[in-house]
Amino acid sequence: MSKANERRQGMSSVRTSGPVLGGMLLLLAVWFGWNSYAQWRQDAVAQGLEQARDRAVQDVGQAMATQASGLDAVLKQPPVIAALAGGDALAAASAIRERFKGAEDVQVLPGDLAAAYANPKDFGYARLSLLESAQVADRAQVRVVRDAKQVRLGVAAAVRLGGQPAVAYARLPLLRLTGPLDAIAAPDSAYLAVRQGSYNVAQQGDVALADVAETLARPLGNSGLRVAAAVPQGDSGPLGLGTVGCAIVAALLLIIAVLLVLASRGQVALPRRRVANQSSVDEPTFSQSLQHDASVASEARALDAEASPAPPALVPAVQVAAEMFRAYDIRGVVGKDLNPGVAALIGQAIGSVMQAQGLRDVVVGRDGRLSGPELSNGLIEGLRRAGCNVTDIGLAPTPVVYFGAYELRAGSCVAVTGSHNPPDYNGFKIVIGGETLSGAAIAELHQRINEGRLHTAATPGELEQRDIGDAYIQRIADDVQLDRPIKVVVDAGNGVAGEIAPRLLEAIGAEVVPLYCDIDGSFPNHHPDPSEPHNLNDLVKMVQRFDADIGVAFDGDADRLGVVTKEGAMVFPDRLLMLFAADVLQRNPGALVIYDVKCTGKLSDYVLRNGGSPLMWKTGHSLIKSKMRETDAELAGEMSGHFFFKERWYGFDDGIYAAARLLEILAQREQTPSEVLDALPESVSTPEIKVPVEGDAHALVAQFVARAQTGEESPFESARLSTIDGLRADFIDGWGLVRASNTTPILVLRFEADSEAALQRIRTLFRNELQTLLPEHPLAF
Known part of the structure; x- marks a missing residue:
């Protein structure tokens, strides 16, 4: 075939297929162009929402500051000062109300807040928290409260009434807080709200987005309020391209489509290239064109990443970090x-x-x-x-x-x-x-x-x-009932136990005083970890203030239990496990009781004396449950506060159920709860000591174990060593433990002995050995 004929055949092919290919590429160009526009609109909405949120934070925060400074200014006026000095609470409240514009009600309450503590549920937990905060602050405090059966804005400040500590409290319309939000125009398709805990004080926009609004939330200072925001989750562009990338691909496809159409009409000549030993000119097939487009898309994606990076908070990248997959669960930021x-x-x-x-x-x-x-x-x-x-x-x-x-x-x-x-x-x-x-x-x-x-x-x-909350309560209440009433303070730490734990304990016959039982995922009062003694300080105060028999605390998801006595003593979970073991073994003689390596050395003897079989095992709720299934144990517990009842329950760790079983046991005894708990064997001991380390904590513990097992030269020669989880060294007068946490890069240590001197000896031994492995890491324990 002559070259002229080949060219004529090629031109005929272009005239035939050019319009078809051009039309298809034009449709692709429109598709990419529409995606570019849609993502641009999405970015614009997101940007507009962030601006509205930031303005709301500023304006609502300013509104709160205005109300606080307003009360502070009123309290400095001579007539108010005189009324407070006179000691008449009603007269002082009247003087404040006359001068505090817009106040619906004003009260001046004694500093002991006796009326509030007498019935905190009716008084309002949020209002009580506001008054407590005002007593220790140097200026007026503002909170959203429930007062007179309605949600209102509360403002309170510490004052002196007749020379005695008192609190001035003013109730204001909620509009004083929400007014600034109403004046802000957020995009119609977005969502904006002012929240306190899980309560929406005010909201606007698409309420279907309420559940995903915390990603963009911003706090309002230390008020416990925050501004939450959300936009609809837009789809990413084709091939993962963003706004700029889609626009570039659309433009290139449009150019190619136009060239193909023009070439089919003979208005433009397509470039040809000669290939050695080949008589015909290769035209790109449709498949090759698409491969070329994909290459262009890849380059455009890189340009798009440089020109318009997607905000990670609005368009989260699906990347799964390996470090989230821990020993017992999955956990991340x-x-x-x-x-x-x-x-x-x-x-x-x-x-x-x-x-x-x-x-x-x-x-x-x-x-x-x-x-x-x-x-x-x-x-x-x-x-x-x-x-x-x-x-x-x-x-x-x-x-x-x-x-x-x-x-x-x-x-x-x-x-x-x-x-x-x-x-x-x-x-x-x-x-x-x-x-x-x-x-x-x-x-x-x-x-x-x-x-x-x-x-x-x-x-x-x-x-x-x-x-299934009611079914859970009913199942336990059908089995557990108190022989006599016990007054208990329940500290949920603003965790999820706050709603169900008080209901359950009341259902089994307890008198419950709730503390921090409003569920608030920001945990504004203290960290939800009852294993840390300082997190129980408020619970101790409430137990003593209300003359309660006992106080119980839960962690954030309520699978762990902490306990304090009326005298303010923290009852370590390993001692509680003794009490539970004695109770279970009465009905199940010879039963196996599992405890973790951090528990007291007296637990094993106590279980044996009560007719049971003790077994020490690794720390970790998953590992303990697995060992229970393997050994058919009736009971298990950890020093962290996880308790596992198979007897009369299902064998999983349940802090709320453990609290019910504890109250059941205490109600059966003639002694007071404090007397029962004080009678449990106790040694001189430390709580868990956590030492942050760099590098591999498990490798460090392995080195520690190797040094301890060196024979006669080892300072641990006289101890019985257990290496099931780190190193536990049991001496005749006490023991020490070092292990690597499976959840965070720390070493966990604990010590117990018959005397303070023995405790310090064992503690010093561990510190010296560990210091040898960490010469540049000061050890303070």
Whole structure:
């Protein structure tokens, strides 16, 4: 065939296929162009919302400061000073109200707040908290309170009434706070709210976005209020391209389409290239054109990343950090490690494991953390994507989630919880087929995600929403009842136990005084960790103030229990385990009782004397539950406050149930609760000592163990050594422990002895040996 004929054939091919290819490329250009425009609009909405949120923080904060300074100014006026000095509370309140414009009511209350403490539920916990804060602050404090059965703005300041400490309190219309928000115009498709705890003080926009509004939340100083915001989650562009990338690809496709159409009409000549030993000119096939477009898209994606980086808070990147997958659970920092996209992948990985085991039903619940709703929704999406049927029980303590797996016969469950960690943490505790995941099983989830071994069902699993809180309370109350009333203060630490724990303890016959029982994922009063003695200070004060018999505290998700006596003593969990063991062994002689390596050395003898079989095991709620299943133990406990009752219960760790069993035992005794608890064997001991370290804490402990086992040269020669979890050295007059935490880069130590001198000797021995391994790390324990 001549070259002229080949050219004529090529031109004929272009005339025939050019318009078709041009039309297809034009459609692709329109598609990419529309995606560029949609993402530009999304970015504009997000930017507008952030500006509205920041303005709301400024304006609402200024409104609060105005009310606080207003009360402070009124209190400095001579007539008010004179009225307060006169000691007449009513006259002083009247003088303040006359001068504090807009006040609906003013009270001057004695500093002991006796009326409030007499009935805090009717008085209002938020109002009581405001008055307490005002007493220790140097200026007026502002809070949203419930007063006169309505939500109002409360302002309070410390004063002297007749020379005695007192508090001036003013009730104002809520409009004083919400007015500035009403004046702010947020984008219609977005959501903006002022929140205190889990309560929406005011909100505007699309309320369907309320559950995902905490990602962009900003606090209003130290008031406990915050401004929450959210925009609809937009889809990423094709091939992962952003605004600029889509625009570049659209422009290139449009140019190519126009050239093809013009070439088909003979109005422009397509460039030709000659290839050696080849008589014809190669025209790009449609497949080659698409490959070229993909290459262009890749380059455009790089340009887009430079020109318009997507805000991580608004368009979270789905990247799963390996360090979140811990020994007992999955845990990470929200916004950094965790977002709804990551939660969905984790849910799909869990669902994939379930499908491999022939399981489909799973219960999901979440604690009170602010990020809980959006992470729970993401998790459920992933589980359903894997074909699992999900029962969502909503806001619930982790033990109630475990209970749901049994009660609803699902056998599997996931609790969305950050446990006792700071507010910006969250995570997942996972049970599949009745087995709590730990160690390699949790690491396997990360491997599945990394390798893409995720099951996608042809049809998504079903979703059902249920509330099982009443069933949980009824199940326990049917079995546990107090022989006599016991007055107990319940400190929920603003965690998820705040709603259900007081109800349960009242249902079994206790008189309950709640403390920090309003669920607030920002944990404004103290860290939700009852294993730290300083977190129990307020509980001790409340027990003494209300003349209660005992005080109990829970961690953030209520699977751990802390206890204090009327005298202010913290009762360590290992001593509580003695009490529980004696009770269980009365009905189950010879039963196995498991305890972790951090527990008192007196526990083993105590269990033996009461007819039981003691077994020391590794620390970790997942590991303890696994050992219970293996050994058929009736009871287990950890120094951290996890208690596991198989006798009369299901064998999972449940701080609320443990509190009920504790009150049941105390109510059966003739002695006071303090006398019963004081009678338990006790040594001189330390709480858990945590030493942060750099590098591999487990490797450091392994070196410590090797040095301790060197034989006659070892200072631990006279001790009985246990290496099931770190090193525990039991001497004739006491013991010491060092182990690596499985959740954070720290060493955990604890010491116990028969005397202070022996305690210091063992403590010094461990410190000296550890100092040898950490010569540049000062050790203060």
